[in-house]
Amino acid sequence: MHKQRENRIGAQLGRAARLESFGGPEKLKVWNVPAPQAGPGEIRIRVVAAGLNPMDWVMTSDAETAARFGLSLPCGYGTDYAGVVDQVGEGVAGYSVGDRVFGTALSRSLADYILMSADGDIASGVAHHTPEGVEDRTAATLAIAGSTAAAALAKLDLGPGDTVLIGGAGGGVGVFAVQLARLSGARVVGTGSAASAGYLSSLGATPVTYGDGLAERIRALDGALPTAALDLHGTDTVDVARELGVPNDRICTIAAAVPGVHAANGAEAGPEALQDIAHYVAEGELRVPIAKTFPLVQVRAAVELQAARHVRGKIVVDL
Structure with missing residues (x-):
């Protein structure tokens, strides 16, 4: 687990993979950015692992495609994640600090910290509770x-x-x-x-x-x-x-x-679909082969391998 970083005035920082211009993996850089703070109705998640999907590089490949997904610069990267709730905003029910969660955060999952609306969905961003028996790397590939x-x-x-x-x-x-x-x-x-x-x-x-x-x-x-x-x-x-x-x-x-x-x-998947899949994983009825893992600093290499489409199984970035 990386150590929490602070800048000279004490504000908490976190790493995030970002694009300053749209394009291929060569445009990705890892930045130190201010850690977001959970507001009313929000939870903050410390991301442990993020799974890659073809949609990640497709929708950030050019400005026209990115606009169709509502993305603008500077832009984050990655959608699937697994992690731990570390802040709970006012009015939030159903989540507590320390809860393990997994889900989607459209083009922003490759970051130490992400914010999530407690009543979001797969398109806007969602956090499901991770069942016992499902490790974080696997949970990060499911959504x-x-x-x-x-x-x-x-x-x-x-x-x-x-x-x-x-x-x-x-x-x-x-x-x-x-x-x-x-x-x-x-x-x-x-x-x-x-x-x-x-x-x-x-x-x-x-x-x-x-x-x-x-x-x-x-x-x-x-x-x-x-x-x-x-x-x-x-x-x-x-x-x-x-x-x-x-x-x-x-x-x-x-x-x-x-x-x-x-x-x-x-x-279009029903709200119970991901919970059912996670249950199958926990019970050993469904397995997700992890082809390779990368640290965040090697995000470009991870995306290049995933974009080649010759990998059997999923690629995961550890944070």
């Missing part, structure tokens, strides 16, 4: 990817009689989608590279290599053809699912809009 997977699978309404084709099953959202689909009783066929076959199998999916000829490879698998499909990267899986006879109302995307099929995002 965005877990909510997105839960929202998408809710559109498909899977059950024990289903076989779901998940395109991009080895990515950050795929880790959750595969396991949540299996927990619903469905069989999962997951696409990935040839090298990811063992990894996908370990999550509970039947692996199949993506690319040309995917429909034929799926037909050659033992077991029923897909009855539902989830495309986590674009539209290729949508096209293959349609070719295999999956109806439009049982296909969902998260990264592209396709006429006639469902689209989902994490903000």
Whole structure:
């Protein structure tokens, strides 16, 4: 744990990853900034770990994209976090100093201290209580990817009689989608590279290599053809699912809009979705592979690795 820092007049300082101009990881710097103070209706969280997601670098890549998310300069970075409540503002109920929490803080989670409205949501920022048995690094990976997977699978309404084709099953959202689909009783066929076959199998999916000829490879698998499909990267899986006879109302995307099929995002997840996911983790029914961890001072390297999209599992920054 880092030592608390103070400036010469005694004001508390904390570190924060910030962008003074929008762009790639090279624009990120770690600054010492005044620590925010919890006002009425707010809690302050000392962040312990922050998980990275593709949306973090996408929405800060240029000024036009950032504006669509309501971001302006100077801008923080990162959304998923886990930490400990260390200040509770006037009028707040349900949180106490020392409570372990996890959730979202849009483009500001990579900081020693963040403020959160006690009645926020996944879009504005939210703090869920971290169950016993869930370590902070794992808790810091749950919010965005877990909510997105839960929202998408809710559109498909899977059950024990289903076989779901998940395109991009080895990515950050795929880790959750595969396991949540299996927990619903469905069989999962997951696409990935040839090298990811063992990894996908370990999550509970039947692996199949993506690319040309995917429909034929799926037909050659033992077991029923897909009855539902989830495309986590674009539209290729949508096209293959349609070719295999999956109806439009049982296909969902998260990264592209396709006429006639469902689209989902994490903000649509029910309020209980993240608590259920955290419970599954605590009970050992769902695991989140942590591919690599970095200290905050190496945030650029962490973002570069995550943005390359070749990592199996999640990347976490320790604070």
